[in-house]
Amino acid sequence: MxxxxxxxxxxxxxxxxxxxxxxxxxxxxxxxxxxxxxxxIERKMYLTKKEACIYLSVSYATLQKLIAQGMPVIQIDGKILLSKVSINEYLKSIEK
The missing domain is CATH 1.20.5 (Single alpha-helices involved in coiled-coils or other helix-helix interfaces)
Known part of the structure; x- marks a missing residue:
């Protein structure tokens, strides 16, 4: 009380x-x-892999695993970008 x-x-x-x-x-x-x-990074909608690692506070290897498990990416002329909205949605979908 x-x-x-x-x-x-x-x-x-x-x-x-x-x-x-x-x-x-x-x-x-x-x-x-x-x-x-x-x-x-806070102002951008799309992140490079390096920026996505910082955004997520994960290693490059962990980001690669997430991508291999289905995290969506955008590929433009060989450059990989990740949408912050898609990152957040993907993490929400695998949340336990």
Whole structure:
């Protein structure tokens, strides 16, 4: 059973706390946007095998196994690309 702790603080302290929380939230949002925009893999729809390894946090050998087991790829003039949507759908389909 959860219990509650009530703390009374002055209005000035509440204002200071609210400002501090707002600053931390803005910093967190800014950091998230910076990470997103500084990471080219997050912005791309189609990945090379190397990028797909990073995206999945797996080795090249593991990616090759996933492809051999049926993960869809796109081949254009000998270059292999993987769709992030297809990667996610494939992983969902083999999820246990």
């Amino acid at each position: 959860a219990s509650k702790l009530l703390i009374s603080i002055s209005e000035d302290s509440q204002d200071t706390l609210d400002e501090h929380i707002a600053i931390k939230v803005k910093e967190g949002i800014k950091k998230g946007f910076e990470e997103f925009f500084n990471n080219p």
